[in-house]
Amino acid sequence: MTTKSSKEEKTGPQPGNPLLTMMKLKHKAAVKLVRSMSTLRSPWVLHFDTGGCNGCPIEILAALAPRYDLERFGILNKGNPKMADILLVTGTVTAGCKDVLINLYNQMAEPKVVVAIGACCCEKGVFDQCYNVRGPIYKILPVDVYVPGCAPRPGTIIEGVKKALALWQAKLAGEG
Amino acid sequence: MMLINDFRTWFPYAEFIVPAIVLALLPVIGLLIIGLDRKVSARMQNRIGPPVLQPFYDIAKLFSKQELYTNTSMLVFAYAHLGFMFTTGIFLVFRMDVIVIFFTLTLSMIFLVLGAFSTPSPYSYLGGYRELIKIICIETLFLFVVLTVGVNAKTFLLSEIIDNIKQPLIIRMPLSFIAMVFIFMVAMEKPPFNIPSAHSEIVQGPLSDYSGRWYGLFKLSHAVELGILVLLMYLFFVPNPILGIIMIVFAFLVVVTIGNTTTRTTYKGLFKWTFTFGLGLVLANLLLVVIWP
Numbered sequence: 490m491t492t493k494s495s496k497e498e499k500t501g502p503q504p505g506n507p508l509l510t511m512m513k514l515k516h517k518a519a520v521k522l523v524r525s526m527s528t529l530r531s532p533w534v535l536h537f538d539t540g541g542c543n544g545c546p547i548e549i550l551a552a553l554a555p556r557y558d559l560e561r562f563g564i565l566n567k568g569n570p571k572m573a574d575i576l577l578v579t580g581t582v583t584a585g586c587k588d589v590l591i592n593l594y595n596q597m598a599e600p601k602v603v604v605a606i607g608a609c610c611c612e613k614g615v616f617d618q619c620y621n622v623r624g625p626i627y628k629i630l631p632v633d634v635y636v637p638g639c640a641p642r643p644g645t646i647i648e649g650v651k652k653a654l655a656l657w658q659a660k661l662a663g664e665g
Numbered sequence: 666m667m668l669i670n671d672f673r674t675w676f677p678y679a680e681f682i683v684p685a686i687v688l689a690l691l692p693v694i695g696l697l698i699i700g701l702d703r704k705v706s707a708r709m710q711n712r713i714g715p716p717v718l719q720p721f722y723d724i725a726k727l728f729s730k731q732e733l734y735t736n737t738s739m740l741v742f743a744y745a746h747l748g749f750m751f752t753t754g755i756f757l758v759f760r761m762d763v764i765v766i767f768f769t770l771t772l773s774m775i776f777l778v779l780g781a782f783s784t785p786s787p788y789s790y791l792g793g794y795r796e797l798i799k800i801i802c803i804e805t806l807f808l809f810v811v812l813t814v815g816v817n818a819k820t821f822l823l824s825e826i827i828d829n830i831k832q833p834l835i836i837r838m839p840l841s842f843i844a845m846v847f848i849f850m851v852a853m854e855k856p857p858f859n860i861p862s863a864h865s866e867i868v869q870g871p872l873s874d875y876s877g878r879w880y881g882l883f884k885l886s887h888a889v890e891l892g893i894l895v896l897l898m899y900l901f902f903v904p905n906p907i908l909g910i911i912m913i914v915f916a917f918l919v920v921v922t923i924g925n926t927t928t929r930t931t932y933k934g935l936f937k938w939t940f941t942f943g944l945g946l947v948l949a950n951l952l953l954v955v956i957w958p
Contacts, residue, residue: 523725530716530719530722530726531719531722531723531725531726555710555711555712558707558712558713558714560703560707560712560714560715561707561712561713561714561715562715563715563716563719563722563723567869568868568869569868569869569873571733571873571874571875571876571880572869572875572876572880574726574730596733598730598731598732598733598876598877599730599731600730600731661729
């Protein structure tokens with residue numbers, strides 16, 4: 490697997506034709522522009538429920554349904570971690586779901602953003618001190634955005650996803 | 666006609682450059698069709714829907730993601746799929762043999778299945794088998810449509826068919842056009858027949874293990890495939906471009922309406938519809954062409 494940084498290390502900065510350097514710079518700027526334009530418009534989310542009352546997933550589905558229509562921002566609910574950019578986690582992390590959650594996170598391609606939705610996910614919520622709870626989620630995954638509420642309304646979830654998008658673009662710019 | 670002849674004397678490479686431009690436009694046509702499909706579907710469901718250029722944004726984003734893959738052979742198959750799809754486009758825009766177009770289109774789809782089988786995911790396997798069933802169905806129909814076109818014109822060379830055309834092909838083969846719309850519907854993976862990419866059953870079907878730019882390549886080749894099918898549908902109206910565009914828009918609206926008002930069938934449903942409705946139409950048309958002088 491070759492990454493960009495390793496390629497640059499091999500070739501290094503090359504002195505020579507100024508026109509060529511300028512064209513390369515322009516090419517890089519164009520690539521950056523296209524990236525920043527396109528990435529914000531096409532975030533695909535993966536939703537994973539780690540155990541709970543199923544209230545937050547219903548709200549997420551409400552956000553994807555016609556009334557709130559997340560698809561107008563290009564947001565699609567992909568059931569596949571390999572194609573997803575944003576991981577929406579709901580519910581307190583139970584013992585059975587912990588490894589699955591980590592596996593899903595590892596299968597996602599960079600740049601990726603994790604959004605914790607609901608009181609049970611941000612903290613342990615009403616499931617605090619239960620024998621099977623391994624949460625809260627920040628001890629397991631690097632969480633970028635917390636969306637509190639029990640359950641958060643679809644508008645709040647959309648707000649959280651939008652904040653996640655800003656972080657996602659910052660991560661992309663940091664890479665480039 | 667005079668104008669075209671003059672144009673050719675001024676600019677001798679026109680017969681190479683015009684098809685090349687059409688070839689470059691094939692993915693653009695396909696992506697616009699996908700975008701329009703998403704927009705029109707959203708409006709039918711009382712939503713606002715994504716912008717029409719959404720598929721372009723999706724592909725640009727996919728190409729800026731991290732490269733993740735499980736083995737290298739799946740990447741070869743991804744490139745082969747796109748390459749043979751473009752080869753099909755070349756054969757089409759340079760007006761070569763229709764039979765060869767059929768062969769390369771099938772080969773390209775077979776590479777998609779091989780790509781699915783080269784990954785370890787069980788969802789890819791299931792999707793690959795379903796994709797094979799889809800190929801059996803739509804390629805059988807397509808073969809008989811090609812046969813009907815060939816029997817009608819007594820040649821399989823597209824250049825001769827188009828040069829000797831006096832009236833639109835639709836007059837002698839309307840039923841074949843309906844079969845082509847059926848093929849277009851299956852290729853677009855709209856709900857009644859979207860069995861390979863049934864995301865609620867098998868994650869992403871044959872493309873479950875692809876991510877980032879490799880998935881973008883498949884999106885691109887799907888767009889090229891749709892562009893090829895639109896050009897083939899346009900072939901039925903050749904001397905009359907306005908009628909052709911109107912009928913293609915009409916066919917698109919029919920496909921989107923059917924897609925938004927029906928639920929997914931099983932692969933048996935696809936078999937049943939193809940080998941009764943679709944094949945019946947084409948065989949009736951073949952009989953009509955043979956009998957009608």
